[in-house]
Amino acid sequence: MPATTKFLLDEKDLPKDWYNIVADLPTPLPPPLHPGTKQPLGPDDLAPLFPKSLILQEVSVERTIEIPEPVREVFRLWRPSPLYRARRLEKALDTPAHIYYKYEGVSPAGSHKPNTAVPQAWYNAQAGVKKLTTETGAGQWGCSLAFAGSLFNLDITVFQVRVSYDQKPYRRALMETYGAQCLPSPSSSTRSGLAILEKNPNHLGSLGIAISEAVEVAALHEDTKYALGSVLNHVMLHQTIVGQETIRQFELAGEDPDIVIACAGGGSNFAGMAFPFLGMQLRGGANSKKRRVIAAEPVGCPSLTRGKYAYDFGDTAHLTPLVKMHTLGSTFMPAGFHAGGLRYHGMSPLVSHLKELNLIEARAYHQTACFEAGVLFARHEGIVPAPEANHAVKAAMDEALRCKYEGRTEVIVFNLSGHGHFDMTAYQNYLSGKLVDQEYDQDELQTALRGLPSVE
């Protein structure tokens, strides 16, 4: 009998509820604050941007929230996603560790992002919303919301960071194939975009700017809401389907991970994988063993490892609420690197809170080391990971090599959050030796951190 390569769940094993880690936190999450009054935000303050159903999820303290059946119906197009045992990689590394990866690249958009795009689109459609705006960097999120919008007849407008808009036309084409409109940000169609362009007509854009533009459009139109692909509590919530499936798949595998790994930009694919495991630990009882939970981020945008845990804006134009998170400052411009999905100045407040509670670890990697890991992975496991996911691959390989030197058989799982088929230019640059590891500007970081808003 050959060794099993992948662990599949039946459609009937698709989780019926999302898991809300807020219910199990040992200390409560600091509340979001109104950007003007700096007082805790009420649900009404978010009403211009989100439908009531999602606002209730954002502030919910219930442990489980039911996944609506029409959302599960769409999930069945690609979920449950497979869990793989990376036997070829283990052999290549000559490690006693058991390496597993959960593969989210099987979604139609090629990443984990549809896990939240679909429910966000559905809840908005239910609320009578006609149009959603959003921002995107490399385009994984924009493509996912475009896909979800096409299923529920929502108009989708995506503000894409200009440097990615110009460099990655394939993801833009995917958004348009799904029927969405994609604009380069900063754009001339918003006040916040125009303000940036007046100072610098060739501005390359940033996620913070694109968020400002998308929020501005949503706030100005009655039938238009805003959707965010990461950072917020309800987005983390939606992604927990990933970790829940993984836990069931480990039951099939007859193992239990000692180390849980994901990359972290805004925190959503990390939360999706990690929160259900952390929840078992926080609740105690069966399966509550302490596991190491590791977030891997880029050196060029190291919010968890070098940022300050402080209240900050989610965007550059300061239109969003203030949230307490690990931040590099909302004016921070990350160094140039290819993992566009990790180029965000902040971090999910929930992930940040868990880091402050020492429930998770974080580490930062240079991109060439990540691409080296990704290429090794591709040549043994076949799948070419997205540049973002390469950070998780690198962290998993590091831990597997530590196991080798220590002679320990530990079980490692990481979230392979998307495939790299839209990122082959980055691979080509790596293979031809053109990829460099850029440091962010230390002075700029200090300036950005000094600019953090003062809160009482």
Place this chain on the structure above:
Amino acid sequence: MPATTKFLLDEKDLPKDWYNIVADLPTPLPPPLHPGTKQPLGPDDLAPLFPKSLILQEVSVERTIEIPEPVREVFRLWRPSPLYRARRLEKALDTPAHIYYKYEGVSPAGSHKPNTAVPQAWYNAQAGVKKLTTETGAGQWGCSLAFAGSLFNLDITVFQVRVSYDQKPYRRALMETYGAQCLPSPSSSTRSGLAILEKNPNHLGSLGIAISEAVEVAALHEDTKYALGSVLNHVMLHQTIVGQETIRQFELAGEDPDIVIACAGGGSNFAGMAFPFLGMQLRGGANSKKRRVIAAEPVGCPSLTRGKYAYDFGDTAHLTPLVKMHTLGSTFMPAGFHAGGLRYHGMSPLVSHLKELNLIEARAYHQTACFEAGVLFARHEGIVPAPEANHAVKAAMDEALRCKYEGRTEVIVFNLSGHGHFDMTAYQNYLSGKLVDQEYDQDELQTALRGLPSVE
């Protein structure tokens, strides 16, 4: 209980044998001929190009050939692949037909091609071969052989049709990520390439030319063999894993297809889906009902619908054996269209033979109609099909609409042979109205057909 969306098989249900339709043919396949003597080819004639194991498969009349366990071990990275019921598409078309699709885009290279790349690489590695050469058009095949080569430590050199080499750098980057070398064809590294370049230094290349280059390099070096991604009997054989899985998945679905559809360029994804169904019919007994089996090809390169059934060369430089097939003539240059995998002047001799026996139908589509079908499919089913696969999508939609007008509930299945994530430029051209339907040159076709070799 919600309606099932996809039908999955366990790894233990991975087929153990390939199905060889040669064993069930009502009349024998005309033999390949030596290009010089025009006498039937002996196995030794192929020895410079292929290892003995693959030559034996090429000429085998056994009904089943065992899939080696190391090959099945690799297949488990993505196989069995899912069969989907396209409920959203059915609803959008308002058809009583039941539409199913087998999705081969889940392979690491994104198409069905690894189904034969992996065994070809393995058999060559077993025979002590160090290096494989091949040709590729759009790059699906080149990427797949590069992937397979990386698993079995084979050096892979891919001659890519120059127009695709220049227009689709992402697929080239994927080949290089897997460690392969990719050269634009015509190249200056072979005699056949140089001969073309001398006449026209800016020649855009063709599959026929690239085959000549790859065959030439393999024939000249002891440790180097050649691999072909379609046309040959052993390639059709390897793809039958697709149809075998589909038959088992229909048992799970409790249905049985009336119409089986695939696109056809060289014929391999068509054969993979169709041959196991045709085999049941040819053998008689249980499940032997007559099903309509439809090959969908491009108007710009219509070998099955407009070609001549005659002996012809597989390549432009006339280095390959002569095989009896539907051909447009080895000098025919297809019209410009985006489905690079369908731009071949010939057709699998097995598929051609079945066409002559009236066991299959063929139809040709213009590319804009195919992209229109592909976009509709993407907006309802999520998956963006490769341009080649859009021909199958179009044929399936046409049949589903016929069912609607006739008020018939027929069961349709098609092979969704790959995803279009590397082909988004083509989608963008379609969406922006830049895509045109080009006709091939009628005079050129007549000239190419007049140039067919005379065989007694």
